[in-house]
Amino acid sequence: MAREQGTGPMSELHTLSVAEAGRLIGARRLSPVALVEAVLDRIAAVDDRLNSYILVLAGRARAAARAAEAEIAAGGWRGPLHGIPFGIKDNYHVADLPTTGGSRLMQDSLPQAETATIVARLERAGAILMGKLNTWEYGTGDGQVYHDLPWPVARNPWDLARFTGGSSTGAGAAVAAGTALFALGSDTGGSIRLPAAACGLQGLKPTFGRNSRAACLPNCWSLDHTGALTWTVEDQAIVLGAIAGFDPRDPSSATAPVPDYRKGLHEGVRGLVIGIVRDLGPAGDAVDPANRDALEDAAARLAEAGAIVREVALPAPLSAYQAVAWTINWAESFSIHEQDFLARRGLMGRALRSKMATGFCVRAVDYIAALRERRRLALATDALMRSVDALLMPGAFHVAPSLREPGTVPAFTRDTACPVFNVTGHPALSLCTGFDAGGLPLNAQVAGRYFDEATVLRVAQAYEATTPWRARKAEPASHLPEPIMPDPTLPPVPPELRAEAERYAARYGLAGLSPAEVAELALLFDKAASAGLAIPRQPGKEDEPAHVFRVPLR
């Protein structure tokens, strides 16, 4: 459900953008206390249905709001984030608060000792933490929603029957519904951009190394990125400016300088070369017609604004990037959760368990082949990227699927071009490109050169400025539709495959499998082996992995 915005900026404080609220606070026309209360009211009004939060920090937020108000009254305004309420996916640590990762395994864990670097940077900039947001278990899964986690799944504020996109489920729901003005998510294969796409937001996965990952639960070291989901592109520029930059606590953090992302944001796209990627290979055939039309409309608008739009092609079909991303993700994720999987897998939700069982079966040579292919894809994609100023292409192919049609849910996570940029490390933003006939958000992806988030934002801003989409706000309905459970039936498993899986499980210390688990493992064993063998092999022995041991060790 949607409606047009109210009459004045103060009428519905929770619908303010970060930039608008920041300007009002900076001008002392809005108190952080009033803004935080408005957001707490909004949470109270809608979050029983939305499930965007795992933990609301009302007392902490109110105290921070009072302190901000006093500081600003004393002339100590810190900048555009001072007094701005935000939420974080519950895989970011905050000192003295528990982190659950959305998992039963961490449901009762002790408070953390340290705060994630980028959360601390936001708090230093004066932003006010409202709470911990919902997530798929440990920020990952197999694409399906099984309704078996300790916290009910977040719902899409545009249609509560629908999924928000994962894995930063609560972040997407919160920013779209105004239970936070912006949110931090994390993105391994699209987990910021997919909820942004499903919920009509702008979601940026910056360059690998741009944002610190310190004190954020890992999902896959090689592909994990941290970043924000915001309502507007300008909000992205404000938040990125506060969180980006080198962090000695994160060994993958880059030392590249951080520009002022708001400077030049409104300079337009005149003369910029924007490559449009229409053909993603066979996997790209699944793009919804409405998303395709919106992509063409975006290209036309950018051309009208003076950009030189040129059709280009990625150096490999989308499926090549997806294959590499999945094998790396399965293997590293399993390394992270191996002990829990072997000892306590009954506490895992099915989506995580199924991913773990796949990772359990990946061979080292296939993982290394994927890292080697990653390097080739990244170098070839970078050559393309350096020939343009930015790329415009599909992101998520579908609109948010309905939880009442569970058979359609996995396709939302599977059919996307988001993993391309986790594999290559280039910055990529999911841009809201309007709404389909049913009122569901459409999206496209804008990608740029390494550490050139500024141009990505500038292109996105030029598009956003010519469209009315930011005036439309989501208003969650009062009725919460019941989800329908996915069909648990597995396809038949040949007995020899079942026996092979059983032997393999026993060989590597996975005990006590039920017959259904053996059957599932057998199918995943087959899947991991086929996927691994399908990773292209490099022509030269010197073609090495995307990351090798480096010193100094950071």
Added chain:
Amino acid sequence: MTEDPLWRLTVAEASRRVAAGALSPVDLVEAFLERIAAVDARMPSYVHVDAEGARAAARSAADALAAGRRRGPLHGLPFAVKDNYDVAGLPTVANSRLRLGHVATRDATLVARLKAAGAICLGKLSTWEYGTGNGGEYGDTVFPTTRNPWDLARFAGGSSTGAGAAVAAGTAMFALGSDTTGSVRLPAAACGVVGVKATPGRVSRHGLLPNCYSLDIPGPFTWTVEDSAIVLGVLAGYDPADPVTEDVPVPDYPRRLAGGVGGLRIAAVTDPGPGFPAPDEAMAAALHAGLDTLRGLGAQVVETRLPVPAEACFALSRFIGPPESASIHEAEYRTDSALMGTALRDKMHGGTLQRAVDYIAAQRQRRVVAEGIDGLLSGFDALVTFGTFRVAPRLDRQDEMVAFTVETAMTPFNLSGHPSLVQCTGFTPAGLPLSWQVVGHRFDEATILRVAAAYEAATPWRENRAPVR
């Protein structure tokens, strides 16, 4: 009194004589070709001698000198490389039937740097197949097994089998090998020469046939520490063709050799930890005597322990080396494994079956080893410990060969990325070289060379040459 033959010259002395016009590159190269002709059939250290190429290079080096152009400190000095380095125009067979007929079209970066400094390539040195193996000699690869010039019945150390033997026997003035879990330092130890495994990122791997992306390091073999300093100074430095090389300044290693060890704090590890059988008594006695020598020179020597035992480090490397090797040679393994020698094929079998999670676990544990050794070194200028635990074994004792290769204190520093070198610490009564290992802070090769140079100057071991003739 007859003068020493030219093949006995050190790099430093030959460099001085060439610079002074007292030694012709042509004479020097001829002396080495004669030496090869005289002794190499019995060792053999070479798989390919490029006599014509070397003579042509020597003539042009002589011409350049005559014209007043000395290209660098290695002008006119003959070297050879393990046959896993590319040298333009020469085959890179790497002792593999799978590469017969291959001819390189480019120089490896290190070979190009040596040539640019005026050095002359004599040819390609023997190696285990693809620079790897399990310590065993199965006699089923392309080239005959290299023998140790101190005792031809004994092993020369692997996988850079020809490099240690060549420098010890004087069939090359210096040599390049490569080290994944000891393949420079093992032959250096077996043959009583200096072998340097630099910090990863210090020397380019470009043009070197890979064995394990995350552990491979090229390195020089020389007779003296000063020679290592001269050669490393030419080899070291950033190479855009190798994504691992670091753009950090390269010190003037020869100048940094002076100064001795007075006042240096040196960590001594005389117990490599549980898991491996104890080092030979002669090796341990030489280590202790050497530490006394350093004390006598004014160093402060403090006993300490490795944060992770050497045996545990070796066990970790078994989950990194085989799967990376299996990835590198996968296509050949799938279609032509019958052409591989036993040692390589066994490694491929194991690497192919390993799980990704075990590989990743080993890489994660590697960080623990690296940080532990960083912590150990933080209060010291350098660390001295065992290299190999034993002297070179007899070639007919397969079990001793495997033990020589596996049971060492070398792997911790491959995992951790700290620079280390092996040098000779004397000889057994039977005349077999003893050795130790000197380890330093990352990118501080200068200090380990300085420690080794001080030890070398205080001991008589460089006067004793291998008896092969």
